[in-house]
Amino acid sequence: MEEEKKYKKVSYWSVVWSQFKKNKIALWGLGAIVLLLLQAIYSPFLSLDVPIVYSIDGKMHCPFLLELFNKNRFENTVDILFNAVMVVSPLLVALWFVCKKIFSISTNKTFVIFIAFVILVCFAASIVSEKLVKIGNRKYKEEIAIAKSEGKKVSAIFPLMKWSYKETDLEGSNPQAPSAKHLLGTDSTGRDVLTRMLYGTRISMTIGVVAVSIYMLIGIVLGALAGYFGGAIDIWISRLIEVVICFPTFFLILTLAAFIEKRTVFHVMILIGVVSWTGVARLVRGEFLRQRGMDYVQAAIALGISRAKIIFTHILPNAMGPILVSATFGIASAILTESSLSFLGLGDPTAPSWGGILNIGRQQGKLWLILAPGFAIFFVVSVFNLVGEAIRDAMDPRLRQ
């Protein structure tokens, strides 16, 4: 007994994490990703043309919460979804904290279920709100200004900047150069660039995560089937992979995107996801072929455990390492693909995408419209690449220190 206690139980992932932590730059990268996510979620507090609270003659109004779900103000379902996350997240974090402290439920599994629950709730909230909330596009700033000029007592708390991403500022000739009013200037129709950049993070992040999830799902299922069962299934799936690999991916995405009449961000995600699963499928197939012959799998088969359970709870976790690495790189390349699409004018026309801003900048030849989105794309892509590389290095036993 004494002997056993000397050896700490170390799981594979804690080893990887401890290796990862040694790479300081990658840690900064991970921090940047978390910050970007937070910024994406809480961007209404950073910039929106709706006051959080305002009072006219002592009468308090609080339109902020309801406006978050107003389809007229946020054209994109992505935005409504993020707003739902924003509203729900503090409550849920508090709930989780209570659960952990008082009921001491803190295993990994409950955490995963919890996250899934949060996503579900947010999805439901965004769908329901789309049906329920029907407010016109009220112009609070003008209302407040009019009330002020009428000599009423007015006070209002606004978000940091008072612009929404689709609001056009028609004072002055557009595109306006950066000024105190518009920190990064405006685009050719007079929309505030900084605000569009902030909301663009949402688009990029969702594209990256959702597109990669879609193709991970397809790739893992097909790869696992091929690798585990072998034989005819393997031959057919491998043929399918061979065929899909030959597709000119980017051109196919371009063509399909151009054919969809009312493009939304979700179309772009699905397109990227459906076309680029082959890499993951090959990876997973290889891993499964390797793992299948191992003793623990044979033992599981001998114990009579069902196939689905062996595939998903026994082998898959062991094959997860390379999948995670390719997912991280995949996010970076999905973001790049989306911004190239928007740059070519084949993205979602209503979404404030970074590629779209850059395209306007190219047409107008204005530096602030080029540099801001360009560096944003560069930053996000390099951060994801950095983290991906660090995870790969952390998993490589040859580089372990």
Place this chain on the structure above:
Amino acid sequence: MWTYITKRILWMIPTFFAISLIIFLILNLAPGKPGGTLASGAEGQEASGSSRESYRVFKSQFNLDKPVLFNTRYALSDEQVEKCLNNYANESGKVPMKEVIKSQELLEDYGQYSIPSLIRILKKSEGNQKFRAVVLETLLQNAQRYPINAYAEHLDEKTKQINNEIDSENEKIRTFACAKDASPQEQEKAAKKWYAWYKEHEDRFKYSFGQKIGIFFTDTRFFKYWASLIRFDFGVSHIDKKPVMGKILSKLQYSLCLSVPAVIFAYIISVPLGVFSAVKQNSKFDRICAVILFMLYSLPSFFVATILLYFFSQGGDFLKIFPTGGFQSPSVDSLTTWEKTKDIIWHIILPLICMTYGSFASLSRYARTGMLDVIRSDYVRTARAKGLSEFVVVVKHAMRNGMIPIITLLGTLLPVIIGGSVIIEYIFGIPGMGQLSITSIYNRDYNMIMGIQLISAILVLIGILISDLLYALVDPRISFK
């Protein structure tokens, strides 16, 4: 080795067939209509008769009036046709416009297959003046056959003769026409003519079992496309009716001018860089190199291109050195060969930089890892122990094995070399393959899109084969057995 290559090439055929099938299905089942401006002009029902007619001819020439995979129209029932006619006639005025247009389109597409049903419906519909007018109109339109290969440049005598016959018959059919608001008596008169005509040509519309099978498989878009594809004929462009293959070949030179130097430069820079940083692993040079390459690797090419244009082109605000785009100056014909070369180089420097930096960033990283794998191996140590100079050890011993992965990459670069870069060519206005593909997408030029997709698929297939062959060629440890 030759058996291996033959085997691989034979495998390509079913793979290519599957690729073409999938891309064909995707394109044809995608919503929207082909042909860009031509189709959109004919979209409204109120479009003038002549443009409607030209749209119909367009559809039939490109087989767009046929079903995609299987044709069951030989068994068209009267009910199907009648339903379309009812929708199209829209007597109650309640049918939504979308449905009316759809029915009109469908009636046109049924073409010759709908004639027997139309004749029967014509017989039945006596007394209903308005409906009969629609039936007569449809009959007039569907009974006319189209000349074969109207867009072809050269026709042989036999087809010309057949086309003449078709023309004269169409001429005759056109005399059956009667006005939309004709009286029932006049309609009856026209109907009589139709019955007589139908009796004369009745056996044309009776299909034997063999014919039915033939129609089921062959009178479809996919079969027609493949029938010409076998002869390496990608059809003609929907927009300017020029052959797809010729258009692609004429654009190829521009893309090659850009991508071949780009790849060469990328290799020239990246191999020494990768080798050097691997030999001096963890040195200051290696680290700085790694950071710079990493940043270049993450820089989106369209951003770099836009920046370069802004700072260095005549359209920008700063150094007005380079042109804003294009491949050569408009006045190029008056120049001598030397000046022409200079002019082209002056034009392609900026796009060349954009195309080079991305690939050289990733190539250097490959070169470095490939080199690192071998530099610590025993045979390199042996070479050092023999007292060879460091240069000989690195260049002669280590590099040969270390460069294997980066050489095999050359094969996978083939599609990029020939296909060009869509984004770079779009930004710099270079009239190469990339720009051709994006304009064909904007114009919904189906044949062109299909052609480009299939050619790039073939290039990928060949590229994979080449890189496998190169692997065996440079690495004697790998054999085909």
